[in-house]
Amino acid sequence: MQSSGLSSIWDQLQINDWLPSSFLVETTLLILLIYLITHYGLLFRETYTKSRKISERVGVDEKNRHWFFGHLKHITNNEEGLLKFVELAKAFPLMVSLWLGPALTTVQTYHPDSTTALLNSGAPKNDLGYRFIRTWIGDGLLTSKGKKWFRNRRLLTPAFHYKVLKPYTEVFNKNSLVMVNKLNKLCDQPVNIYTHVGLMTLDTMLQCAMTSKTNCQHVTDHPYLLAVKEISDLIIARVRQPLHFFDWMYNLSAAGKRNKEVTKILHEHTEKIISERKAVLAKTANIDPEPSDVEGFRKTEGKTLDFLDILLQCKDENGEGLSDIEIRDEVDTFLFAGHDTTSSGIAWAMFHLAKYPQFQTKCREELKEVLGNKDEIEWSDLPQLVYLTMFLKESMRLRPPVYAVGRYLEHPITIKDKNTKRDTVIPAGTNVSMHIFTLHRHPDFWDEPSKFDPERFTKENIAKRPAFAYVPFSAGSRNCIGQNFAMNEMKISLAHVIRNLRLYIDDETPVPKMQPRLILQSSTGIFVKIEKLERQ
Numbered sequence: 185m186q187s188s189g190l191s192s193i194w195d196q197l198q199i200n201d202w203l204p205s206s207f208l209v210e211t212t213l214l215i216l217l218i219y220l221i222t223h224y225g226l227l228f229r230e231t232y233t234k235s236r237k238i239s240e241r242v243g244v245d246e247k248n249r250h251w252f253f254g255h256l257k258h259i260t261n262n263e264e265g266l267l268k269f270v271e272l273a274k275a276f277p278l279m280v281s282l283w284l285g286p287a288l289t290t291v292q293t294y295h296p297d298s299t300t301a302l303l304n305s306g307a308p309k310n311d312l313g314y315r316f317i318r319t320w321i322g323d324g325l326l327t328s329k330g331k332k333w334f335r336n337r338r339l340l341t342p343a344f345h346y347k348v349l350k351p352y353t354e355v356f357n358k359n360s361l362v363m364v365n366k367l368n369k370l371c372d373q374p375v376n377i378y379t380h381v382g383l384m385t386l387d388t389m390l391q392c393a394m395t396s397k398t399n400c401q402h403v404t405d406h407p408y409l410l411a412v413k414e415i416s417d418l419i420i421a422r423v424r425q426p427l428h429f430f431d432w433m434y435n436l437s438a439a440g441k442r443n444k445e446v447t448k449i450l451h452e453h454t455e456k457i458i459s460e461r462k463a464v465l466a467k468t469a470n471i472d473p474e475p476s477d478v479e480g481f482r483k484t485e486g487k488t489l490d491f492l493d494i495l496l497q498c499k500d501e502n503g504e505g506l507s508d509i510e511i512r513d514e515v516d517t518f519l520f521a522g523h524d525t526t527s528s529g530i531a532w533a534m535f536h537l538a539k540y541p542q543f544q545t546k547c548r549e550e551l552k553e554v555l556g557n558k559d560e561i562e563w564s565d566l567p568q569l570v571y572l573t574m575f576l577k578e579s580m581r582l583r584p585p586v587y588a589v590g591r592y593l594e595h596p597i598t599i600k601d602k603n604t605k606r607d608t609v610i611p612a613g614t615n616v617s618m619h620i621f622t623l624h625r626h627p628d629f630w631d632e633p634s635k636f637d638p639e640r641f642t643k644e645n646i647a648k649r650p651a652f653a654y655v656p657f658s659a660g661s662r663n664c665i666g667q668n669f670a671m672n673e674m675k676i677s678l679a680h681v682i683r684n685l686r687l688y689i690d691d692e693t694p695v696p697k698m699q700p701r702l703i704l705q706s707s708t709g710i711f712v713k714i715e716k717l718e719r720q
């Protein structure tokens with residue numbers, strides 16, 4: 185029988201001679217399997233042994249540790265999960281080791297002694313929480329480390345000089361009044377204030393970072409605004425999907441592809457503003473260099489300095505400034521770090537105002553005394569708002585917008601237990617977190633920790649506590665660079681709300697449940713009811 189054309193070619197090629205024998209294939213696969221099992225087995229044993237040692241030194245809640253899932257079942261992404269940490273602090277007052285699966289641990293610190301050691305060590309951020317925001321904010325101040333962080337922190341410090349911050353009071357006043365006017369129209373019904381506050385703080389951040397002409401509180405479908413909101417949702421969704429921790433898997437997924445598209449919109453928007461501003465600066469440099477209040481920086485087209493002006497003009501000791509990508513990363517970092525945090529702070533404070541009418545009245549009385557009948561809050565009024573500041577601090581004690589921060593130890597740290605006089609060394613290579621939420625409710629430093637009481641923040645009472653017992657803006661060299669900006673913005677917004685509206689809750693108002701997302705939010709929305717006040 186004559187063979188077909190194809191099979192004769194096949195015969196001629198004698199392809200079977202080229203293929204390895206099944207014996208060879210099976211042996212290779214077996215060797216590969218043995219290699220993988222040995223490699224991962226050894227890695228597992230090494231990680232497990234190290235984790236075991238850390239747990240023995242630091243303390244571990246063995247009763248609730250599953251042999252495979254570790255404590256994962258207990259670290260839930262809700263209010264109960266947060267409060268479990270507070271319970272743990274009763275049994276393990278200094279710190280505790282948590283198992284994230286069968287072999288890996290992380291150490292949680294929530295006592296002033298352990299957090300002081302951690303924050304003073306200068307350890308860089310870990311990869312557990314910060315990796316996913318890098319696609320948007322790149323290697324900005326929040327995520328960078330080592331020499332790069334050190335140089336850029338020095339370069340960016342002038343952006344938070346009081347002479348730069350002072351003119352922002354105008355932006356804070358204007359945007360707060362827009363929000364108050366919107367809320368005025370929503371009287372006597374449960375209102376989810378988080379949405380309204382979020383739009384206001386985003387607008388404020390865009391206007392202070394790059395004098396953007398946005399009007400987010402009314403025009404809510406601006407493509408950039410939508411992209412900022414979408415990227416936050418995408419990042420949170422990624423944190424919740426363990427398979428998406430692997431970059432290659434995430435990049436292949438629909439969410440990963442969308443993340444790329446949205447990031448592109450965000451980057452292009454910032455890059456466009458940067459190049460336009462650069463062009464203006466270059467033009468005015470030769471014609472009319474207009475100095476500003478801040479030495480070494482000049483205004484662009486007569487407007488007040490914004491963060492972008494500082495980023496474009498700052499120079500290190502070698503006369504070198506930031507590259508375009510660095511500027512973009514820093515602008516995006518300010519947006520990310522500066523809008524959701526303040527909206528969480530303001531929204532929870534508004535909830536506390538509604539929940540505790542006696543403190544709301546006290547704040548209102550102080551505002552009347554300090555401001556009289558003037559409409560705007562001025563820079564010089566801010567230090568006089570003593571009670572409002574105490575109220576806000578207490579609000580951020582119980583609902584800290586940033587409820588935890590993470591570090592990776594490149595060098596060992598020693599935690600000294602003053603009670604037992606025992607030193608505990610946490611080895612290099614460990615992931616350690618500071619759980620701010622628990623620190624702020626630690627029973628050794630706060631009487632009746634869950635009671636809301638602004639008097640905890642009188643000068644005398646603050647002096648009785650260790651400095652690191654209250655750190656909503658973290659502490660040490662990597663503390664929040666924007667904390668004065670944030671405090672001013674929050675105080676001005678709350679002052680306008682309190683002067684113009686009475687906030688209250690009744691049986692029909694849904695009770696908000698805390699939810700630890702990237703920032704402390706609420707799984708149910710933050711609802712209050714509003715009554716319009718006539719200002720006397």
Ligand code: HEM
Pocket residue numbers: 309325326327337517518521522523525526529584585586589590656657658661662663664665666667669670
């Ligand atoms: C209530 C509002 C705010 C809170 C509670 C807050 C809290 C914090 C905390 C806890 C950290 C340390 C993060 C870590 O260690 O991973 C931090 C860092 C940072 N914050 Fe804020 N923040 C607020 C507002 C702002 C604002 C308005 C800006 C910018 C205008 C800002 C910019 C930054 C930056 C750039 C860092 C990184 C600093 C560095 O590592 O050198 N924050 N913030």
